[in-house]
Amino acid sequence: xxxxxxxxxxxxxxxxxxxxxxxxxxxxxPFAASNFQKNILTEDVFESSDKKKNDNVNFTGNxxxxxxxxxxxxxxxxxxxxxRFYEGLETIKQFGMRMKDHVxxxxxxxxxxxxxxxxxxxxxxxxxxxxxxxxxxxxxxEISKMSKMDPHGEVKPMLVDALSALEADMAMAA
Amino acid sequence: MNNNFKNNxxxxxxxxxxxxxxxxxxxxxxxVLEEIGTNSSIDEVRELTSRALVKRxxxxxxxxxxxxxxxxxxxxxTVVAMSTINELLSLENKxxxxxxxxxxxxxxxxxEEVKENARSVKALMALS
Numbered sequence: 001x002x003x004x005x006x007x008x009x010x011x012x013x014x015x016x017x018x019x020x021x022x023x024x025x026x027x028x029x030p031f032a033a034s035n036f037q038k039n040i041l042t043e044d045v046f047e048s049s050d051k052k053k054n055d056n057v058n059f060t061g062n063x064x065x066x067x068x069x070x071x072x073x074x075x076x077x078x079x080x081x082x083x084r085f086y087e088g089l090e091t092i093k094q095f096g097m098r099m100k101d102h103v104x105x106x107x108x109x110x111x112x113x114x115x116x117x118x119x120x121x122x123x124x125x126x127x128x129x130x131x132x133x134x135x136x137x138x139x140x141x142e143i144s145k146m147s148k149m150d151p152h153g154e155v156k157p158m159l160v161d162a163l164s165a166l167e168a169d170m171a172m173a174a
Numbered sequence: 175m176n177n178n179f180k181n182n183x184x185x186x187x188x189x190x191x192x193x194x195x196x197x198x199x200x201x202x203x204x205x206v207l208e209e210i211g212t213n214s215s216i217d218e219v220r221e222l223t224s225r226a227l228v229k230r231x232x233x234x235x236x237x238x239x240x241x242x243x244x245x246x247x248x249x250x251x252t253v254v255a256m257s258t259i260n261e262l263l264s265l266e267n268k269x270x271x272x273x274x275x276x277x278x279x280x281x282x283x284x285x286e287e288v289k290e291n292a293r294s295v296k297a298l299m300a301l302s
Contacts, residue, residue, distance in 0.1 A: 146194035
């Protein structure tokens, strides 16, 4: 065989892929198009995509009935929580809007009545004072309520519990 | 008393309970304060309790902080002892406190250390 003939054969091997191209169409193997010295890869070593299509995705296939119930309860609770959460947000929003409306109405009313001395700074001071007194009064109410309780039967267990919680806080902080 | 402590929710709760026992007319409150508050491992709680017992200004409550070793004016913590003495000095009516102090000084049943402290506090109260 002459050198020219050999070169022709080689070029035929390299460039003539028509034989293998027909078989490529039937497989998902991207390397199936390669011609390894005319030894065509007949086996599809990759998992066929057709096979995957046929596989049904089944998330619950291996779950027992009781597990399914638990998961459904869990998912139900999440949905429920979401609803309650949004209901809560809605309530807060409505409350805020109502409060804002009341404050704005009161403010406008004061100015309608001709009281120009009412300023925003004054209002802020009054509001902050009222909030402070609200918390102070709350404490005083609690103290007053407890002072009417039975020291041994009611107050003592409360004091023991509060002290235990305080000691636990201190231990954590240390 | 540091601010971290004051801001603690449970400390506020303890403080409120002790304060309620200060104004509770039931004399059993003194026993609860003595049993739980003065035996607490936390200095701030013992301090609050001692002051509460002084504020009650009754014979039994004052006896706890004056005539007991390790409690009130005899507490191991200087802060607790000084705070109790301050509260005694700021009492509007000091008669009962003076009586308890005199009893403690003259009685045979008390430690010499307790008597010595009572004597010092009595001198301070007489001057104030």
